[in-house]
Structure formats: structure tokens, C-alpha cells
Amino acid sequence: MKQPIERLYSQHTAIMKHSFIREILKVTKGVPGMISFAGGLPSPDSFPRELLARLFSQVILEEGADVLQYGASDGDRFFKQALKAFEEVPYLSDEEIMITVGSTNGIYYFTRTLIDPGDTIVCEAPGFPGSVTAMESCGARLAGIEMDELGMIPDQLRDTLRGLHDRKAAVKFIYVIPEFQNPSGRTMDLNRRREIIAIAAEFGIPILEDQPYRELRYSGERILTLWELARTEFDDPQLVTIAKSFSKILGPGLRLGFAAGPPEMIGPMVKWAQKTTVSPDCATQRVAARFIEAGHMRRHIDWIIDLYRPRRDAMLNALADCMPDGVTWTQPEGGMFVWVTLPPEINADDLFERAIQHKVAFIPGSKFYPAGIVRTNELRLNFSYSDEKLIREGVSRLAGLL
Amino acid sequence: MKQPIERLYSQHTAIMKHSFIREILKVTKGVPGMISFAGGLPSPDSFPRELLARLFSQVILEEGADVLQYGASDGDRFFKQALKAFEEVPYLSDEEIMITVGSTNGIYYFTRTLIDPGDTIVCEAPGFPGSVTAMESCGARLAGIEMDELGMIPDQLRDTLRGLHDRKAAVKFIYVIPEFQNPSGRTMDLNRRREIIAIAAEFGIPILEDQPYRELRYSGERILTLWELARTEFDDPQLVTIAKSFSKILGPGLRLGFAAGPPEMIGPMVKWAQKTTVSPDCATQRVAARFIEAGHMRRHIDWIIDLYRPRRDAMLNALADCMPDGVTWTQPEGGMFVWVTLPPEINADDLFERAIQHKVAFIPGSKFYPAGIVRTNELRLNFSYSDEKLIREGVSRLAGLL
Numbered sequence: 152m153k154q155p156i157e158r159l160y161s162q163h164t165a166i167m168k169h170s171f172i173r174e175i176l177k178v179t180k181g182v183p184g185m186i187s188f189a190g191g192l193p194s195p196d197s198f199p200r201e202l203l204a205r206l207f208s209q210v211i212l213e214e215g216a217d218v219l220q221y222g223a224s225d226g227d228r229f230f231k232q233a234l235k236a237f238e239e240v241p242y243l244s245d246e247e248i249m250i251t252v253g254s255t256n257g258i259y260y261f262t263r264t265l266i267d268p269g270d271t272i273v274c275e276a277p278g279f280p281g282s283v284t285a286m287e288s289c290g291a292r293l294a295g296i297e298m299d300e301l302g303m304i305p306d307q308l309r310d311t312l313r314g315l316h317d318r319k320a321a322v323k324f325i326y327v328i329p330e331f332q333n334p335s336g337r338t339m340d341l342n343r344r345r346e347i348i349a350i351a352a353e354f355g356i357p358i359l360e361d362q363p364y365r366e367l368r369y370s371g372e373r374i375l376t377l378w379e380l381a382r383t384e385f386d387d388p389q390l391v392t393i394a395k396s397f398s399k400i401l402g403p404g405l406r407l408g409f410a411a412g413p414p415e416m417i418g419p420m421v422k423w424a425q426k427t428t429v430s431p432d433c434a435t436q437r438v439a440a441r442f443i444e445a446g447h448m449r450r451h452i453d454w455i456i457d458l459y460r461p462r463r464d465a466m467l468n469a470l471a472d473c474m475p476d477g478v479t480w481t482q483p484e485g486g487m488f489v490w491v492t493l494p495p496e497i498n499a500d501d502l503f504e505r506a507i508q509h510k511v512a513f514i515p516g517s518k519f520y521p522a523g524i525v526r527t528n529e530l531r532l533n534f535s536y537s538d539e540k541l542i543r544e545g546v547s548r549l550a551g552l553l
Numbered sequence: 554m555k556q557p558i559e560r561l562y563s564q565h566t567a568i569m570k571h572s573f574i575r576e577i578l579k580v581t582k583g584v585p586g587m588i589s590f591a592g593g594l595p596s597p598d599s600f601p602r603e604l605l606a607r608l609f610s611q612v613i614l615e616e617g618a619d620v621l622q623y624g625a626s627d628g629d630r631f632f633k634q635a636l637k638a639f640e641e642v643p644y645l646s647d648e649e650i651m652i653t654v655g656s657t658n659g660i661y662y663f664t665r666t667l668i669d670p671g672d673t674i675v676c677e678a679p680g681f682p683g684s685v686t687a688m689e690s691c692g693a694r695l696a697g698i699e700m701d702e703l704g705m706i707p708d709q710l711r712d713t714l715r716g717l718h719d720r721k722a723a724v725k726f727i728y729v730i731p732e733f734q735n736p737s738g739r740t741m742d743l744n745r746r747r748e749i750i751a752i753a754a755e756f757g758i759p760i761l762e763d764q765p766y767r768e769l770r771y772s773g774e775r776i777l778t779l780w781e782l783a784r785t786e787f788d789d790p791q792l793v794t795i796a797k798s799f800s801k802i803l804g805p806g807l808r809l810g811f812a813a814g815p816p817e818m819i820g821p822m823v824k825w826a827q828k829t830t831v832s833p834d835c836a837t838q839r840v841a842a843r844f845i846e847a848g849h850m851r852r853h854i855d856w857i858i859d860l861y862r863p864r865r866d867a868m869l870n871a872l873a874d875c876m877p878d879g880v881t882w883t884q885p886e887g888g889m890f891v892w893v894t895l896p897p898e899i900n901a902d903d904l905f906e907r908a909i910q911h912k913v914a915f916i917p918g919s920k921f922y923p924a925g926i927v928r929t930n931e932l933r934l935n936f937s938y939s940d941e942k943l944i945r946e947g948v949s950r951l952a953g954l955l
Contacts (some may be wrong), residue, residue, distance in 0.1 A: 154757050156791050156817045159725050161669045164821045203617070207609035216597035219804030252654060252830040259829050267563045285828040292747035292868070321560050331753030355556050389558050402621030415558045419566045426687040427661050428654040432834040433806030
């Protein structure tokens with residue numbers, strides 16, 4: 152290698168971006184006294200350690216010959232079975248569901264299945280950078296649709312799809328987080344979901360529904376997923392594929408998620424998985440299966456909700472108590488994030504620099520927009536990681552800087 | 554979705570092939586009385602269940618707050634540390650090593666880092682289809698180099714590289730399994746390794762060294778890896794990246810492997826991992842770290858060697874005892890496979906159909922060649938999965954069909 156190896160990089164490798172969020176997390180991690188609302192981390196108190204320790208030991212001793220061996224690329228059959236029962240979709244065939252190495256992994260395979268370089272994905276703006284960079288790494292262009300309090304704005308979605316269609320752009324799918332969205336905390340109501348599905352059906356564009364936070368609802372009524380609506384009300388089972396994660400309800404370190412959708416999508420996604428990871432961790436999958444079968448999951452989720460609800464309330468109350476006039480924020484019914492809008496003259500990227508001097512951290516809103524949309528007066532606050540006392544103190548510090 | 558979703562598939566998805574080997578394994582799996590030499594499975598007897606059960610329980614109880622949380626995309630720092638000690642490369646920086654979801658995952662990221670559709674990878678013929686399909690899924694073309702008893706033939710490698718260079722093909726890397734190769738069981742000696750490295754250096758083409766079986770040596774002397782040779786004798790640390798697997802020494806269900814190479818390769822590979830899986834299973838990584846730190850790994854490998862050596866010997870002896878004149882086979886010093894060459898008039902694909910009727914299975918050699926090379930009188934036999942008695946009986950059945 153007399154010549155530098157970089158000359159051999161593929162086109163995507165050569166242009167691959169740094170993750171700004173990872174840089175921010177590095178700056179804020181491990182600083183004594185720092186109150187961080189920056190990450191998207193679940194609280195370590197939410198991990199069911201005793202139960203998992205017991206189940207891992209049991210599964211490996213009793214089922215080790217099976218779970219330490221190579222497993223199916225579409226996932227452990229016991230886990231799929233348990234999952235179908237837990238999700239109350241027992242009628243689903245094994246060809247309509249696959250287990251993934253966390254839900255980003257499913258989003259990656261979905262993208263890999265449909266995207267050629269230059270193809271377009273329509274997404275929310277602001278949106279989740281983890282998914283966006285996974286999509287961009289496959290060569291996708293992102294077209295951002297702005298949001299109101301109920302999520303993606305239907306008229307703007309329709310106009311954008313029409314414009315892309317007229318320009319002969321290859322639009323491959325629509326990506327949404329309809330519940331407690333990351334970063335905005337917003338939730339699409341039932342009508343908004345119907346509107347988005349109707350537009351997708353009209354243009355013949357499938358939807359990827361990302362639902363990492365769905366189980367973490369602290370108030371309001373549970374709403375049918377786009378995936379359920381498309382299958383039932385719209386009688387269109389090909390239209391929506393859903394991705395869910397166990398990161399927020401078991402522990403992200405276990406890297407478990409799943410995707411459910413039509414066999415025409417799940418089939419090729421499994422083939423991509425064969426070539427990329429062969430399969431998720433088989434022992435961990437079986438442990439999750441036994442966890443669900445023993446009835447722990449529902450109880451454990453209720454326990455996490457009881458842990459996080461007071462944290463959300465503490466943050467919303469602290470914002471109401473401390474923030475000056477002209478600052479507004481979303482009222483999330485679940486999930487992990489509140490989205491704050493500052494007066495237009497305040498730049499949240501500048502505020503971030505001052506905030507970390509004062510030992511409070513957040514992610515500036517500008518990091519959540521795709522290229523072409525510039526918004527500098529917003530920020531994302533996480534309320535799942537810190538306890539109520541720290542939340543009140545952190546919001547107070549932040550308000551003091553405005 | 555009035556129109557079929559298949560119309561939206563990316564180009565690679567549309568042409569993605571079925572795995573013939575997976576089809577074969579399906580046909581042979583669970584058939585009563587079937588003796589299968591087809592798979593590449595470790596014996597379940599080789600899984601250290603008691604130790605793993607204890608360590609999983611311990612790690613999750615004591616370190617759960619850490620290992621159930623999101624972890625670094627390049628891998629758990631304790632596991633990297635333990636691995637460097639075990640591999641006797643304590644001088645390696647953390648930027649030169651990453652943990653992967655099995656070694657195929659590392660091979661995928663290496664390919665993703667370098668390959669644009671249409672680029673060329675030079676590989677052994679016969680070669681490992683799992684890697685080949687991962688490479689083809691990134692759009693790579695494979696140029697197969699034939700092998701003699703010592704692996705890839707240097708003259709043919711040089712001629713092929715020269716020809717590709719003259720045709721202005723973008724050759725991105727050379728892929729080899731230098732030890733107990735899958736499928737042939739062959740091992741490159743030290744001189745052959747030097748020759749291959751010298752040619753790669755001459756053309757400025759990096760090498761991906763796949764070493765899934767390295768720890769499983771039953772006879773002969775351990776040989777320096779290409780990776781070590783390039784760093785030391787050739788003073789060229791950018792030239793070789795090595796991928797290793799824990800599938801054969803701990804259990805493939807745990808999905809653990811690692812890649813070590815220059816930061817210029819490991820860095821972008823980690824970025825691809827961020828977008829594809831975020832990280833490997835963090836609990837499993839920590840368990841593997843504690844397994845190594847406690848000194849179990851070397852003892853456990855010795856135990857597996859004592860399990861597999863008699864199986865290899867049983868297979869080689871049975872072949873010598875049963876096979877008619879004109880049949881030859883390799884003498885693997887380790888690993889899991891023997892490669893059998895039949896008289897030219899015998900078609901191993903036809904033989905396979907008759908063999909499964911007689912309840913013995915193997916993989917026909919034709920499945921291991923890239924497009925352009927047709928060889929129909931070879932077959933691969935696995936000796937790690939069945940015990941000595943079954944091996945003798947299976948080889949005898951097979952010989953009876955010749």
C-alpha cells in the first residue's frame with residue numbers, strides 16, 4: 152500500500168458524514184455535575200436485571216444446544232411466536248415478521264430493499280438523524296415534510312409527492328414516527344393517520360412506520376397504528392411495514408427489534424440480513440421470548456411508565472414554571488422527548504455552547520432537519536434519563552440562560 | 554398499493570439470488586437417520602454452556618446498568634481489551650480493532666467501505682459462498698483464482714491482476730481464507746503467504762484475511778497470519794485487515810466476531826456499523842470479555858480441539874478405507890472440512906440426489922465456484938458436527954454410491 156488506502160473508498164464511504172449528535176454526546180459525557188437532556192437513553196433503572204439474569208442463565212443451560220448454534224436469519228421461532236401473542240396479532244404468518252438487531256437494523260434493511268442511489272424517501276422534518284443517516288448511507292435523498300402539532304402536514308405531503316412525481320423522481324417510501332416522535336414528541340391522531348395512509352395509497356408509495364416508543368404512553372388513549380389501519384380500514388396489507396424496538400422496554404444493549412409487513416418486503420429484508428449479520432443474537436432472542444411468555448413484559452412496561460411519567464410531568468411543570476414568555480414546547484403523551492421552540496432571535500446552537508458551560512446539555516434543533524430546511528430556534532430535551540430533581544434543576548439552569 | 558410492491562425494489566434486491574446451500578440444508582434437516590456432512594455447524598458439544606450461563610447471570614446482575622444500555626459501535630472496551638491480550642497484540646490501538654455481529658458482518662462492512670457496484674474482488678475458487686453473496690450484494694464482481702494444495706496460485710493471481718489492471722477494472726481487494734479454507738480445508742504455508750502479500754503490495758491492492766477456523770488446529774505448526782506478516786516482515790500495516798469469528802470457539806448463536814486492520818479501514822467500517830446495527834449485543838460482548846479474562850478461552854479451545862481431532866481423523870481414515878481408486882481428498886490440519894475430488898466422469902450434483910435417498914448429505918463442489926468456473930466432480934464434507942461412529946457410517950454409505 153504505497154498509495155493511501157482512502158483512494159479505494161466507495162463513493163458513499165468517501166462522503167459519509169460525522170454524526171453531530173455523537174460529537175455532542177462526547178462533549179457532555181462524564182462531565183461532573185453535567186445535567187444532560189441531550190441523549191436518547193433509557194434510564195438504567197428501567198432495565199429488568201434480576202429477571203434477565205435468571206432467564207439468560209436458564210436459557211443457556213437448558214436450551215444452549217439450540218440457542219448457541221446458528222439460527223434463522225428471520226429470527227428465533229419462539230421469539231416470533233411470543234411476539235405475535237404480545238402484539239395481539241396471532242394471525243400473522245412467519246413470513247410477515249422478522250427479528251432485527253435493534254430497529255435501526257430493520258430500517259436499514261427496508262431501505263436496502265427499495266433504495267437505489269438517487270432515489271427519494273419522504274420523511275418528517277424535524278426527524279430522527281439515526282434513521283436519516285442509515286437511509287443516506289444507501290444513497291437515498293431525503294425530502295422533509297414539515298409538521299404541525301399532529302405530525303406530518305398532509306397538504307404538504309401531497310404537494311411534495313406531486314412535485315416529485317412531476318419531476319420523475321423515484322420516490323420509494325414515506326418514513327414516519329407517528330407516536331411521541333423523535334425529536335418533537337408529537338403524536339399523529341387517528342384522523343391524521345388516515346389522511347397520511349390515503350395519500351400514500353393514492354400515490355402507490357409504501358410507508359415505513361417506526362414505533363420505538365409506542366409502549367411508553369403516559370396519558371391519552373392508545374391509537375391504532377398505520378400498519379393496523381392499512382390492513383383493516385384500507386384493506387391494503389402491502390402498504391405499511393412497521394418497525395419496533397425493545398431498546399426502550401428491555402434495554403438497548405440487547406439489540407433487539409422487529410419489523411412486520413407484507414412478505415414481499417419481509418422476504419427480501421431477510422435476504423439482506425443473511426448477508427449482513429446472518430442473524431440477531433440467538434440466546435438474547437430466546438431470553439426475550441421467555442420473558443414475554445412468562446408474562447413479565449406487560450408488568451415491566453407498566454413499571455417503566457410509572458418511572459417515566461413523573462419525569463415527563465416534572466419537565467413540563469419545570470418548563471411552565473421557569474421559561475420566559477415567548478418560549479413554547481410540545482406536550483408529549485409518551486416517549487422520551489419534549490421539543491422546545493425559542494423566540495426566533497435566539498439561536499439554539501449558540502445557546503448550546505453557553506449551556507454546557509453552565510452544566511446543562513440538550514441537542515440543538517437544527518441537527519434534526521434534512522438539508523434544505525434551516526431552523527435555529529428549537530431544541531430537544533430528553534426526560535427519561537434524569538430523575539425529577541435533576542430535571543427541575545436542569546430546566547431552571549437552561550431558563551436562566553434565556 | 555394497487556401496483557405490486559416489487560416494482561419498487563432496488564436493483565440489487567431484484568436480482569438477489571437464493572442460497573443453494575440453504576436449500577440443501579433444508580432438504581437434509583430433520584430427516585430421521587440422515588447423516589449430514591453438509592452444514593458448517595460446530596458440534597453443540599463444543600458450547601461451554603455452564604460457564605456462559607454463569608457469566609451471563611453475573612454480568613447482567615453486576616454490570617447490567619452498563620451492558621443493557623446503548624454501547625459503542627466499535628465494540629465494548631472491555632471485550633476489545635481482553636481480545637487484544639488473548640490475541641497477543643496488546644500494542645494494537647482501539648482504532649485498529651472493531652467488534653462485529655459475527656465475522657460475516659465484518660466482511661460486509663469491509664466490502665461496503667470499498668466497493669461501488671461493478672468493482673472487482675479477487676477471491677479463491679472454490680470459495681466460501683457466505684462471503685461471496687455478501688460481497689455480491691454490494692455490487693461486487695468476483696474474479697476467482699484457482700487453488701493448489703497450498704491455496705491461491707500466485708502466478709494466476711498476478712496474471713489476473715495484470716489483466717484486470719489492463720482492462721481498467723477497479724480491483725478493490727483480495728479475499729482469502731488462508732487456514733483450513735472453507736470449502737477446501739487447505740492451508741497456505743508461510744512462503745505462499747509471503748508470495749500473496751508481495752503480489753498484493755506490488756499492485757497496491759489490500760487483502761481481507763478471513764480466519765474463522767484459525768484456533769482449531771489439530772496438527773502441524775501454527776503459521777503467522779498475513780496480517781502479522783504484512784505488519785512485521787513487509788512493514789506495511791495498511792495492507793491486510795483480518796476478520797475472526799467466535800462462532801467456532803464459543804457458539805455461532807452469540808454472533809460475535811472482530812476485525813483488525815488499519816484505522817483507515819476500521820474507521821469507516823465502524824461508521825457503516827453505526828448505520829446498520831448501531832452495535833453488537835453489549836451483554837454478550839461483556840460475557841465474552843469476562844470469559845477470556847478468567848482464562849477460560851485457551852482451555853476451552855483445547856477442549857474443542859480434543860473433540861474435533863478424532864472426528865477429522867475418523868473421516869480421513871474412513872475415506873482411505875472406503876473410497877475407490879480415483880477418488881482423492883485434502884488433508885486438513887484443522888477447521889471443519891475435507892474436500893473430495895471424484896473421477897471426472899462423476900457429477901457430484903447428481904450424486905447428491907442419490908446420496909440423500911441413502912441418507913447421507915454433503916454440499917456439491919459446484920456451489921463453491923464463482924460464475925465462470927465450472928467444476929462438477931468435487932464435494933465438501935463437514936466433520937465437526939457428527940461423531941466418529943456416524944462419520945464412519947456416512948463415509949461408507951457415500952463410498953457405496955460410487
